Structures are given as C-alpha cells and as structure tokens.
Amino acid sequence: MKIVFATSNPHKLKELKEIAEDFGVNNIEFVLPPDGFDPVEDGETFEENSLIKAKEANRLTGLPALADDSGLCVDALGGAPGIHSARYADTPQARIDKLLNALKPYDNRNAKFVCYMTLVGKNGEVLFADKGECHGSISTVQTGVNGFGYDPVFLVDGKNGLTMAKLSEAEKNKVSHRGNALRKVLNYIADNN
Ligand code: ITT
Numbered sequence: 001m002k003i004v005f006a007t008s009n010p011h012k013l014k015e016l017k018e019i020a021e022d023f024g025v026n027n028i029e030f031v032l033p034p035d036g037f038d039p040v041e042d043g044e045t046f047e048e049n050s051l052i053k054a055k056e057a058n059r060l061t062g063l064p065a066l067a068d069d070s071g072l073c074v075d076a077l078g079g080a081p082g083i084h085s086a087r088y089a090d091t092p093q094a095r096i097d098k099l100l101n102a103l104k105p106y107d108n109r110n111a112k113f114v115c116y117m118t119l120v121g122k123n124g125e126v127l128f129a130d131k132g133e134c135h136g137s138i139s140t141v142q143t144g145v146n147g148f149g150y151d152p153v154f155l156v157d158g159k160n161g162l163t164m165a166k167l168s169e170a171e172k173n174k175v176s177h178r179g180n181a182l183r184k185v186l187n188y189i190a191d192n193n
Contacts, residue, residue, distance in 0.1 A: 001193065003119075005030045006057035006067035008037060011148035012178070014177055016068070019173045019182045028189070030066075033057040046071065046083055046116035047129065051131055054118045064122050065186065070115035070177060072140060072150045074099070076106040081152025082114075085149070093099075096142055096153055109137040113154065113164075115177035117185050128188040 005013055016030060026181040039056035046069045053067035071085030081088040083097070089095045103109055113136075118129040135157045142152035144165025151164035156175060165173055173179040 001027055001030045001187075002031060002063055003081040004033055004057045004061045004063045004065045006033055006037070006039075006053040006065050008033075009148075011069075012068050015169070015173060015176070015178050016118050016182060018169060020186060022170070022173060023183060025186055025189075031061075031063070033065075036062055041069070041083075041166045043069075044084070046114055046131065047118070049083060050116045050118040050129070051120075051126065054120045054181045055124050058120050058122065062122060064120065064127070066117060068115055068117050068178060070113065070179070072099075072101070072111060072113055072154070074109075074111040076108045076110075077102060092149060096150060099138065099150065099153065100140070100142075103138055109139075111136060111138050111154065113150075113177040117181040119185055119188070127192075128185055130181060130184045132177045132182070132184065134164075134175055134177040134180065136164075175181050 005016055007013060039053050041049045041052055043052055050067040050069035054065045057065035071082050073079045073082050089098045113134040114131060116131040120125045121127050137155045139153050139155050144152050144163045147165045154164045156164055
C-alpha cells in the first residue's frame with residue numbers, strides 16, 4: 001500500500017518512518033508529494049490545516065494521503081504559537097529566542113505539543129482523523145541537539161528535566177505528539193485493511 005505523506009518537512013518524514021517501523025508496519029510505502037507541493041495553510045485549526053494538506057497531496061497524486069499539522073501551544077501565551085509555530089519567526093533559532101523572550105514575565109511555563117493527522121482515501125474522502133499530544137513545559141535555557149524545531153526548549157513531563165532534544169529518537173517517538181497521533185492512524189489502517 002502506497003501513502004503520500006503530505007509534508008515538506010524532512011524531520012517529520014524521518015520520524016514518521018521510524019514510528020511506523022517500530023509499530024511493526026511493513027506493508028506501507030510512504031512517498032513524498034511532487035516538487036512544488038505548497039498548499040495554502042489558511043485553516044484556523046490544526047485539524048483544518050491537516051485536511052488541506054492531505055487533500056492537496058491526494059489531488060496531485062491520486063494516492064491515499066496522510067498529513068501532519070502540528071505545533072507548540074503555550075498556556076501563558078494563550079496557546080501561541082499554535083498553528084503558527086512554523087512561522088513564529090524566520091529561523092528555528094529565532095523562533096526559540098522569541099519564545100524564551102515572550103515567556104520571561106511568566107512563572108507558568110506549561111505547554112504541549114499537538115499533532116493532528118488526517119488520512120484521506122484515493123478519492124480525497126476522509127478516512128480517519130485524530131490528534132496526539134505531548135505535555136511538558138518550556139525551559140529557560142535550551143539544551144540538547146536531537147530532534148528539530150522547539151525540541152531544545154521543551155521539557156517533557158516525566159523525563160526528569162530533560163528537553164525533547166536530549167531524548168534519543170526512539171525515546172522521543174514513544175512519548176511525542178507525532179508518535180501518539182500516528183499510532184492511532186496505524187491502528188485504524190491495521191483494522192481496516
Ligand atoms: P509541513 O506543513 O510541510 O508538514 P511544517 O514544518 O511547515 O511542514 P506545520 O505547519 O505543521 O509543518 O508546523 C509545524 C511546526 O511546529 C514545526 O515547523 C515546528 O516549528 C513545530 N513542531 C512540530 N512538531 C515538532 C516537534 O516534534 N518538535 C519540535 N517542534 C515541532
């Protein structure tokens with residue numbers, strides 16, 4: 001079975017493949033959308049944006065498509081950067097700096113990563129959609145080099161003060177929003193094929 005993974009983010013693809021392999025999936029080939037894949041993510045929620053990406057990848061390929069819309073939601077910032085996480089500032093480092101700066105006045109540093117996944121069939125019909133979350137808080141300094149995005153400042157609940165970027169890939173995948181969302185999708189596929 002071939003599924004197009006509706007992303008331009010290579011980190012997401014790498015994690016997706018590792019999570020699927022760890023789940024024991026060996027009958028799905030994940031492929032990328034064609035060059036130039038750049039849907040307008042003008043939804044107001046993770047759910048809407050993941051549907052936009054999945055439908056566009058399906059329209060371009062005629063294949064079943066899976067999309068991941070994800071981001072970091074920080075309580076003290078009213079859920080920001082949320083769906084704007086990828087565009088919060090120009091570079092990954094600038095996004096971390098802006099976040100740490102914005103949180104300076106606050107004691108409450110609680111946050112969560114959210115990943116909403118939508119799977120559409122070959123005619124663009126929604127087959128399955130659900131989310132995964134990972135709870136934690138924002139550190140005051142960045143540590144760790146693994147992962148991507150906000151991982152160096154995200155302290156994972158229950159991980160003894162380690163940021164997501166200090167966890168190994170396998171440890172991240174076990175607790176991450178992406179791992180939690182994708183395992184739901186893979187269970188759906190296993191039950192319906
Ligand atoms: P596609 O839309 O092409 O999939 P994107 O990176 O633009 O790629 P999103 O719009 O879903 O994807 O934005 C997700 C952003 O949220 C991502 O760029 C990071 O800044 C942040 N993010 C999501 N998952 C993350 C993770 O596991 N670790 C750290 N940051 C993450």
